[in-house]
Amino acid sequence: METVRRALEPRLQGRRFARVDQRRPDLRFPFPDDFVARLTGRTVETLRRRAKYLLLALDSDEVLVIHLGMSGRMILAGPDPDTKRQETANFHHQAGRADSAIGEAPHDHVVFDFDDGTRVVFNDHRRFGLMDLVGQDQLETHKLFVGLGPEPLGNAFSHVYLNDALRAKQTPIKAALLDQRVVAGIGNIYACEALHRSAISPKRLARTVPGVRAARLAPAVKSVLEDAIAAGGSSLRDYVQTDGSLGYFQHAFAVYDREGKPCQRPGCDGLIQRIVQSGRSTFYCGKCQR
DNA sequence: ACGAGAACCTGTTTGC
DNA sequence: TGCAAACAGGTTCTCG
Numbered sequence: 001m002e003t004v005r006r007a008l009e010p011r012l013q014g015r016r017f018a019r020v021d022q023r024r025p026d027l028r029f030p031f032p033d034d035f036v037a038r039l040t041g042r043t044v045e046t047l048r049r050r051a052k053y054l055l056l057a058l059d060s061d062e063v064l065v066i067h068l069g070m071s072g073r074m075i076l077a078g079p080d081p082d083t084k085r086q087e088t089a090n091f092h093h094q095a096g097r098a099d100s101a102i103g104e105a106p107h108d109h110v111v112f113d114f115d116d117g118t119r120v121v122f123n124d125h126r127r128f129g130l131m132d133l134v135g136q137d138q139l140e141t142h143k144l145f146v147g148l149g150p151e152p153l154g155n156a157f158s159h160v161y162l163n164d165a166l167r168a169k170q171t172p173i174k175a176a177l178l179d180q181r182v183v184a185g186i187g188n189i190y191a192c193e194a195l196h197r198s199a200i201s202p203k204r205l206a207r208t209v210p211g212v213r214a215a216r217l218a219p220a221v222k223s224v225l226e227d228a229i230a231a232g233g234s235s236l237r238d239y240v241q242t243d244g245s246l247g248y249f250q251h252a253f254a255v256y257d258r259e260g261k262p263c264q265r266p267g268c269d270g271l272i273q274r275i276v277q278s279g280r281s282t283f284y285c286g287k288c289q290r
Numbered sequence: 291a292c293g294a295g296a297a298c299c300t301g302t303t304t305g306c
Numbered sequence: 307t308g309c310a311a312a313c314a315g316g317t318t319c320t321c322g
Contacts, residue, residue, distance in 0.1 A: 052316075070299095071316095125299080127298080127299060127300080128298070128299075128315095128317075169293095170292075178316090188314095189315070279296080280316095
């Protein structure tokens with residue numbers, strides 16, 4: 001989501017919603033009342049992110065909250081910000097869409113048109129995504145945000161914090177990392193990668209991690225996320241960046257989706273295993289992760 | 291109160 | 307080849 005935010009920010013900041021086309025009444029939840037009317041004519045002041053939520057602050061003192069769920073995409077089209085000309089055919093080739101088809105593909109649920117001709121299409125075939133409109137001053141108390149843990153890249157997230165947060169947890173550390181109340185914004189891929197990077201078994205109970213392991217884990221979480229953001233994210237299959245190109249971090253996975261392949265830790269000759277924890281796939285090396 | 295599993299929904303891949 | 311089962315990036319609800 002951070003790479004999505006970074007891609008959208010220069011194109012949307014300061015732009016006004018000229019037209020909003022909401023094609024269905026709900027995603028994971030119903031759209032808020034008067035969704036189109038409350039957006040149309042408003043200007044986007046800032047684009048922020050909290051956990052996996054994108055936050056567009058509007059000049060109406062409301063915030064448009066967007067979550068992409070498992071399969072959501074934000075597809076960007078419109079004037080080229082560098083050349084100030086219309087997008088080239090090459091751009092649309094990359095996006096995999098014919099010019100006239102942008103906003104007309106299956107599962108294009110919302111089309112946002114801005115005053116400068118920029119178009120953003122929200123596409124989500126599984127509809128686990130969501131959108132909401134929330135007053136600026138109600139964000140912190142909103143149902144979606146109460147109880148969220150610290151941002152993993154912020155100063156509040158440290159081994160000191162982890163020591164405290166994990167001490168009473170009976171669940172495996174893998175499940176604890178996915179618990180958004182412990183730390184916000186870690187998904188299945190990055191939980192697996194951070195545990196491998198810190199050489200901690202995903203099966204280890206969270207309460208046994210405080211100490212030397214938490215001191216490795218907190219920096220590992222940060223570095224995995226930093227590396228992934230620098231590489232443009234981890235798009236798999238149809239989950240692509242806003243310009244239609246793929247993120248590159250998936251080429252750097254040490255464990256995720258590498259079942260049966262050799263562990264890449266220097267000096268380790270283990271093979272990557274796949275197990276299921278809390279209904280989610282976990283990939284890890286049973287030899288170097290303890 | 292906590293943690294595991296099911297549910298939400300559609301599309302793709304895998305296995306018989 | 308065809309069909310059914312398994313599986314997929316996330317979150318929330320229910321049940322024990």
